[in-house]
Amino acid sequence: QCKFLPRYPFAKPKIESDQSEFAVGKTWEYECLPGYIKRSFSITCLKTSKWSDAQQFCKRKSCTSPGELLHGSVLIPKGVVLGSTITYSCDQGYRLIGDSSATCIISDNIVTWDKDMPLCETIPCEPPPAISNGDFYSSSREDFFYGMVVTYKCHVGPNGKKLFDLLGEKSIYCTSKDNRVGIWSGPPPQCIPPVKCPIPEVENGIMESGFGRSFSLNDTVMFRCKPGFTMKGSNIVWCQPNSKWNPPLPKCSKGCLPPPHINHGSYNILDKEFFPIGQEVSYSCDAGYTLIGTSPIQCTSLGTWSHAAPECEAKSCDAIPNQLLNGRVVAPPEIFFPSKHIYDLILFKQGSNKLSILLAMPMEEIG
Numbered sequence: 068q069c070k071f072l073p074r075y076p077f078a079k080p081k082i083e084s085d086q087s088e089f090a091v092g093k094t095w096e097y098e099c100l101p102g103y104i105k106r107s108f109s110i111t112c113l114k115t116s117k118w119s120d121a122q123q124f125c126k127r128k129s130c131t132s133p134g135e136l137l138h139g140s141v142l143i144p145k146g147v148v149l150g151s152t153i154t155y156s157c158d159q160g161y162r163l164i165g166d167s168s169a170t171c172i173i174s175d176n177i178v179t180w181d182k183d184m185p186l187c188e189t190i191p192c193e194p195p196p197a198i199s200n201g202d203f204y205s206s207s208r209e210d211f212f213y214g215m216v217v218t219y220k221c222h223v224g225p226n227g228k229k230l231f232d233l234l235g236e237k238s239i240y241c242t243s244k245d246n247r248v249g250i251w252s253g254p255p256p257q258c259i260p261p262v263k264c265p266i267p268e269v270e271n272g273i274m275e276s277g278f279g280r281s282f283s284l285n286d287t288v289m290f291r292c293k294p295g296f297t298m299k300g301s302n303i304v305w306c307q308p309n310s311k312w313n314p315p316l317p318k319c320s321k322g323c324l325p326p327p328h329i330n331h332g333s334y335n336i337l338d339k340e341f342f343p344i345g346q347e348v349s350y351s352c353d354a355g356y357t358l359i360g361t362s363p364i365q366c367t368s369l370g371t372w373s374h375a376a377p378e379c380e381a382k383s384c385d386a387i388p389n390q391l392l393n394g395r396v397v398a399p400p401e402i403f404f405p406s407k408h409i410y411d412l413i414l415f416k417q418g419s420n421k422l423s424i425l426l427a428m429p430m431e432e433i434g
Contacts, residue, residue, distance in 0.1 A: 068088045068089060068091065068116060069087075069116055069117065070087060070116075071084075071087055072084055073085075073121070076100075076104050078108075078125050079097065079098065080095060080380065081098050082182045085246045085284040086286060093111075094110065094389075095109060097121065101176040102408070103128060104125065104127075106125070108121060108124040114239040116255055127149040128178045130179060130180050131179075132179065133153055133173075136155055136187060138157060139156055139157040139185075139186060139187040141155055142154045143155075148187070149178050150172075151380075152170045153168065153169055153170075155168065155169075157350070158187065160213035160243075161190060162187070162243075162246060163185050163192050164186040164246045165184070166185055166186070166187060168182070169182040169184070170182075171404070189212040189213055189247050190209050190246070190248070191210070191211065191247035192212065192215070195239065198257060199257065199258060199259060200231050201220055204217065204221065205217040205218070211271075214242075215240065215243060216240045217238065220237075220277060220289075221233050230263050231259060231260065231261065232261050232285065233257075234258075235256030235257055236256060237256055238297065239254075239335035240252045261283065261284075262284035262307075262308055263283065265312075266282070267282070267288050267316055268316075269292075269318070271292060271293050273291050273292070273293060274288060275289045276288065277289060284307075284308060287365070289405050290304075290317055290319075292319035292370075293319065296368055297319070297321075299317060299343055321343070321370070322341050322344055322366060323346070323370055326331060326342075327374050328376075329378060330353055330379060332350055335348065335350075336348055343366065344367065348363055348366075348372075350362040350364075350376065352379035356380060356381055356382060357382050358378075359379070360378055360424050361375075362377050
């Protein structure tokens with residue numbers, strides 16, 4: 068026997084019944100609900116005391132295709148049948164006006180989308196900031212939208228005479244962080260009184276570029292030192308809004324810059340940024356390394372060091388005898404200090420039963 072008539076979300080019995088038990092083989096007619104393709108079907112009480120499956124009889128109806136969204140896209144993950152949801156999104160530079168999703172529902176016995184398709188409109192910006200002693204120029208003076216660029220210029224005097232310097236980025240553009248509210252990409256520039264930097268002079272230095280009788284905002288000058296002199300500082304300087312050079316002008320002095328550092332070693336004078344002519348520097352290596360090269364080295368009158376920096380080479384153990392009377396030597400091709408192994412074994416096989424072992428131990432194992 069089967070129990071009460073089953074309840075389905077997609078169909079209902081043609082004739083309702085509150086009967087609690089049904090005999091095996093008994094059939095009952097159902098009809099599909101609105102929103103499903105209209106048809107009738109029967110279910111049967113099986114010998115297993117369960118009703119036969121009804122899932123395949125009622126197929127969901129579909130809503131109309133949502134179409135294309137101008138300047139946007141429609142995401143349809145599970146089709147457009149009853150109960151499915153679609154989502155809307157706008158292209159970069161546009162914002163969504165309306166609902167971001169819609170669901171296919173049943174209304175007045177027909178399937179339809181519960182929300183209208185939204186619109187994608189260009190993201191607007193407020194008018195760009197005004198500046199003193201200058202103005203901006205763009206394709207429009209009233210409406211400003213995503214991607215639009217405005218360019219600032221300072222006022223000029225008669226015959227185009229320069230009255231101000233433009234400090235900052237001359238152009239800004241309309242953008243957005245949240246794809247809804249438009250903002251300008253940065254602050255507007257400023258129009259400041261003309262900047263005049265003093266003629267840059269470096270004792271024992273030579274100007275390589277940036278020649279001129281006067282120096283204005285953002286002008287650059289490049290220097291090098293005369294032969295025999297070494298530069299301390301930057302070889303390129305810029306004229307700043309405060310009418311000063313930045314970085315500060317370099318200095319050309321007789322002497323040397325610090326010598327090179329070396330791996331597994333160091334030199335003896337580490338707290339100096341400049342070395343006078345004749346100054347000597349001595350190198351030393353860490354424990355377990357041997358100095359290869361010249362030390363000390365000396366600062367010459369040319370502003371260079373007398374020799375290239377030496378190197379520190381890993382020490383090796385004493386040479387292994389390559390011959391042994393009535394025996395043979397078994398050893399690695401090279402044994403360097405410090406060893407990577409706890410022991411490096413050198414085996415000497417002497418005679419038929421005698422064996423001698425020489426242990427090469429790393430420093431941390433000795434003592």
